Amino acid sequence: GQQVMQIPQYQHVQEGEDFTTYCNSSTTLSNIQWYKQRPGGHPVFLIQLVKSGEVKKQKRLTFQFGEAKKNSSLHITATQTTDVGTYFCGGSNYKLTFGKGTLLTVNP
Amino acid sequence: NAGVTQTPKFQVLKTGQSMTLQCAQDMNHEYMSWYRQDPGMGLRLIHYSVGAGITDQGEVPNGYNVSRSTTEDFPLRLLSAAPSQTSVYFCASRIDRDVYEQYFGPGTRLTVT
Numbered sequence: 001g002q003q004v005m006q007i008p009q010y011q012h013v014q015e016g017e018d019f020t021t022y023c024n025s026s027t028t029l030s031n032i033q034w035y036k037q038r039p040g041g042h043p044v045f046l047i048q049l050v051k052s053g054e055v056k057k058q059k060r061l062t063f064q065f066g067e068a069k070k071n072s073s074l075h076i077t078a079t080q081t082t083d084v085g086t087y088f089c090g091g092s093n094y095k096l097t098f099g100k101g102t103l104l105t106v107n108p
Numbered sequence: 109n110a111g112v113t114q115t116p117k118f119q120v121l122k123t124g125q126s127m128t129l130q131c132a133q134d135m136n137h138e139y140m141s142w143y144r145q146d147p148g149m150g151l152r153l154i155h156y157s158v159g160a161g162i163t164d165q166g167e168v169p170n171g172y173n174v175s176r177s178t179t180e181d182f183p184l185r186l187l188s189a190a191p192s193q194t195s196v197y198f199c200a201s202r203i204d205r206d207v208y209e210q211y212f213g214p215g216t217r218l219t220v221t
Contacts, residue, residue: 033208042198042212043151088151092208100150 002027004091006099014107019076021102023089032065032072033090037101043088046074081106109134112213114199120219121189129184129216131199137211138204140182141166142174144195145215151198157182158205189220 003026013019023032031050035043047056049065049072056063062075072091076083086101115130133140141156153166157176171193173185182201186193199213 031208033210035210042215043200043210045209045211048208090208090210096153096208096210098151100148 002091002093002095002097004089004097004099006089006102008102009100010103010105012105012107013079015081016078019079019083019104021074021087021089021104023072023074023091023099025070025091025097027093028069029091029093030069031092032069033092033096034063034072034074035088035090036085037088038085041085076104079104079106081108111135112199112201112211114197114213114216116216117214118217120221121186122221123189123191125189127186127189129186129197129199129218131182131184131213132180133182133199133201133211133213134180135201135203135211136179137201138179140176140199140201141210142172142182142184143198143200144168144193145198146195154184154197186218191220194218194220 005024007022033048034046037043047063052069053067054065060077064073084106086103088101089099090096112133138159142154143151145151152168154172155174157163160176160179163174197216200210202210
C-alpha cells in the first residue's frame with residue numbers, strides 16, 4: 001500500500017537557523033499537502049502542491065514538490081519561536097496518507 | 109462560521125463502555141473523516157464519508173462505527189472501548205473528494221482505563 005515517510009522525526013534548532021523536513025512516498029502522488037500542528041492543537045492546512053517540480057513560498061516557508069512527484073520538502077528560513085510544532089505532509093493518490101511528522105523545537 | 113466542532117474535548121471511559129464522539133461542520137463540506145493520532149504513529153484514518161448516506165472504512169476501522177445522516181454531522185461510535193483506543197481523535201472535513209485541503213476539528217482526548 002501507499003506509504004509516506006517523513007524525516008527527520010525531530011529537529012531542534014537555535015532561533016534564526018534554517019529548518020528542512022522531507023517527505024518521501026512509495027508511490028507517485030497526484031498532490032501533496034503540508035500541515036502544521038502546534039503542541040496540544042490540531043493540524044492546520046498550510047499548502048497544497050500539485051505540479052511536478054512545483055515550488056511555492058509563504059513568507060519564510062518554501063515548499064517543493066519533486067519532479068517525479070514522489071517527494072516533497074518544507075524549508076523554513078530563519079526560524080522563530082512561533083514556528084514550533086509538528087509539520088506533517090499528506091500525500092494523495094487515490095487516498096490521502098499522512099507522514100508521521102517532524103517535531104520542530106526552537107531555542108530562543 | 110464555527111468550522112469543524114467536536115465534543116467532548118476530553119473523555120475517560122472504562123473498558124467495555126460505549127460512547128459517541130460528535131463532529132459537526134457548518135461549511136457545507138461533502139467529505140468528512142475521522143482520524144486517530146497516537147505518539148509516533150501520525151494520523152491514521154478510521155472512517156470517512158464522501159457525502160450524506162455514504163461511509164467507508166479507512167486504515168484502522170475495527171472497533172468503530174460511523175453514520176452520516178446529514179451533511180453537517182459525522183459521529184464516531186466506540187462500540188466497546190478498549191485501552192488500545194486511548195488516543196486523540198480528530199474529525200476533518202473538506203469540500204469534496206477532489207479537493208484535498210482539510211479542516212480539522214480541535215480533537216477529543218480519550219482515555220480508556
